[in-house]
Amino acid sequence: MSTNTTRGRILDYLALESDATVAHLAAALSTARSTVQRALDAMVEQQELRVLEEKSSGGRGRRSRRYQLAERPRPVLVYIEAPEEVVVRAVERDGTVLGAASTRRESAGPLTIDQIIELFRCAAENAGREIADFAGAVVGVPGPVTTLRSGDPAPHRRSAFASWGSNPPSIRQLQTWAGEDPVEVLETRLGLRAVMENDGNLSALGESLLGAGRGGHIVLCLSLVRTTGGGIVVDGQLRPGRSGMAGEIGHLSVRADGPLCPCGNRGCFWSEAGYETLRIELSTVVGHDLSPADVAARVAAGDSVFVAALRDFGARIGSIIAPVVGILDPDIIIVDGALGAAAETVTVGMREALVRDSSPLAARDLRVTSGELGDAAPFVGGAAHFHRSLPAATPAHV
Structure with a gap:
């Protein structure tokens, strides 16, 4: 891991904690102590951090060095x-x-x-x-x-x-x-x-740092309400890919003869079977327009039609991303927390499909969970x- 990458993760950590020792940082970031120390030395030299020295317990031995941000980041x-x-x-x-x-x-x-x-x-x-x-x-x-x-x-x-x-x-x-x-x-x-x-x-980064993906090694976060897409975070670092399309499940083709998408593909998931399509279908069932909050409320109330629809929706997503899971081998998949109470139902269907369609080793310890930050994630x-x-x-x- 490069010193610059470690620098960013140290800044993230110290933005949440008042200060930390090199040992605390190495453990929290799952990074070699020598790598963390090199980054800390450079950041002190660059006046990004200040050093607090404390006497060791009993007044003997080496002083304990704690690091904190030199100044509070502006909003x-x-x-x-x-x-x-x-x-x-x-x-x-x-x-x-x-x-x-x-x-x-x-x-x-x-x-x-x-x-x-x-x-x-x-x-x-x-x-x-x-x-x-x-x-x-x-x-x-x-x-x-x-x-x-x-x-x-x-x-x-x-x-x-x-x-x-x-x-x-x-x-x-x-x-x-x-x-x-x-x-x-x-x-x-x-x-x-x-x-x-x-x-x-941005949602993927938010959930990885302060939400359901904390501590994850490879995190795949799926956005389903605001847009149909996603993001990949590896060891706390956003990985958008060469073209910026990494994690974009919305542009995986689900129908070869489907309508042409602006991305150049045909029958993309977002237009063929995305959450907006599902919401419109459910609105037709009840005879009036439903917001994402309305759908979540119906699921929370145990409406069997809505529960089944959201579970099937999760299963479709699971089947679509099963090959991706086999290749990427994430340890956490996060379902858009903006789905509210419906997110947990979606994860159930997704997990079932991934166990069925993905590599047994990749799916065995995979955690599929709903986001914790809701619409605040991005x-x-x-x-x-x-x-x-x-x-x-x-x-x-x-």
Whole structure:
């Protein structure tokens, strides 16, 4: 594991704990003590950490060195889009929400850039802060996000829209930024450093750090409500893949002669058998539109039709990802906590299908569980992702 990767995990840990020794960090991160010590030495030199020395018990022997952040990380503004709502939350690195602002989508079309900027300003105001008080801004988008070339002068910038230009696919969330670079827009209009990432990846990172994936080695997190996708986290590090498509179950083909998807594939899962399709089918059964919360309430109440439908839905997902599980061999699969009470029912069907269709060794000790953070997952992950994207500080020499 590289020193830079270890640095990010140390920053995550110390954002939640007041301080720690090298032994505590090595155990918590499952990383060799020598690797942790090298990272700590570099971070002290770069003035990211301060050292607290304590006398050993009894007053003899070597002093115990404890490390803590040199200064408290500033909060971040995180922007996430859903089919019917756009939300910006002011979030501390430890996931604490300071304030938020949201707006319902109008049927007339996507939000304007001015409306988006106003949403950021309202979230800051509701947190009792000025825009300048924030470390930066994060944009979570439902489309694939591809890393720019390593030679780019701003390597933290990531582009999801280069191949679409001013004609993005007919997904409402993607139309908001048609022809625009979200990072450039926010940096220009807000005066803050900005980064962009796929919202499913942000959810996966959030659940891995502070939710159901804590302590996991290889974690696959599935987003099913806001979008149909997912993310992969290995040893606390997001692994989006070369093209940004790692974990994107929504774009696995389930019908070869299905409709053409904006991704270039046919019969993708999100359009053929995703959660939105299921919700519409259940709405037809009861004769009126159902929200995800309505579906969860029906499941919690024990409605046999809804319980069976959600269990079958989980089984379909399990069958689709069974080959992936055999290849990736994760130790935890997290089902979108935004499903609420329905998530546990989905995991039951998924687990049954994975035991039946996947490699027995891969499925034997696999933990399939519902997310703990609910709809907060991408915001928690967004704050962590932003701070991890910051370059190491340059030491000040006098």
